[in-house]
Amino acid sequence: QQQVKQSPQSLIVQKGGISIINCAYENTAFDYFPWYQQFPGKGPALLIAIRPDVSEKKEGRFTISFNKSAKQFSLHIMDSQPGDSATYFCAASEENRDDKIIFGKGTRLHILP
Amino acid sequence: DAMVIQNPRYQVTQFGKPVTLSCSQTLNHNVMYWYQQKSSQAPKLLFHYYDKDFNNEADTPDNFQSRRPNTSFCFLDIRSPGLGDAAMYLCATSSETGIYDNEQFFGPGTRLTVL
Numbered sequence: 001q002q003q004v005k006q007s008p009q010s011l012i013v014q015k016g017g018i019s020i021i022n023c024a025y026e027n028t029a030f031d032y033f034p035w036y037q038q039f040p041g042k043g044p045a046l047l048i049a050i051r052p053d054v055s056e057k058k059e060g061r062f063t064i065s066f067n068k069s070a071k072q073f074s075l076h077i078m079d080s081q082p083g084d085s086a087t088y089f090c091a092a093s094e095e096n097r098d099d100k101i102i103f104g105k106g107t108r109l110h111i112l113p
Numbered sequence: 114d115a116m117v118i119q120n121p122r123y124q125v126t127q128f129g130k131p132v133t134l135s136c137s138q139t140l141n142h143n144v145m146y147w148y149q150q151k152s153s154q155a156p157k158l159l160f161h162y163y164d165k166d167f168n169n170e171a172d173t174p175d176n177f178q179s180r181r182p183n184t185s186f187c188f189l190d191i192r193s194p195g196l197g198d199a200a201m202y203l204c205a206t207s208s209e210t211g212i213y214d215n216e217q218f219f220g221p222g223t224r225l226t227v228l
Binding site: 041046049108 | 144153154158203207215218220
């Protein structure tokens with residue numbers, strides 16, 4: 001049973017456009033929702049994260065929108081740049097000692113120059 | 114800079130020949146994880162250590178073992194690699210304190226090829 005569903009699987013956006021990736025979760029005990037960015041041949045790196053007590057978090061060109069009642073959250077990349085081309089994973093975890101996170105299947109984003 | 118280091122970055126082994134991958138961290142984090150990531154897939158958690166407590170995922174094959182001799186180092190042993198074990202192996206760490214309590218810090222990975 002997949003606990004974090006991510007879409008789309010791949011996304012192509014023109015330079016300067018807005019990239020939007022959506023995720024949905026099932027476990028209401030999740031209380032931490034990070035987005036990881038992974039470039040080819042590299043390990044994932046935390047991009048931005050949100051907790052369910054806020055509906056939006058913005059860091060530079062990256063914004064997470066969070067809808068607790070719908071159990072959905074999304075990543076918006078404004079003014080997308082070719083350097084943003086990477087695979088993005090949404091994830092979720094519960095506050096506990098082990099910090100295990102459940103990844104979505106990933107979205108391969110390609111920004112056209 | 115504090116970081117998670119994995120060695121080697123690329124490892125080639127033969128079918129059935131044991132292999133060990135290593136991970137070290139300068140973050141002094143108490144939790145360390147090993148993930149397997151196959152092409153175009155999400156990382157899959159194999160096991161993790163909370164301090165010295167080993168936690169195996171239910172679907173991790175017995176072929177995969179791990180050792181954590183101290184806080185800084187963690188090893189992944191594949192006793193008899195099969196062709197299906199070819200993948201990127203990622204080490205990650207986390208701490209109970211920090212800006213994001215749940216954040217995991219990943220190493221660059223070791224790409225394992227099985228011939």
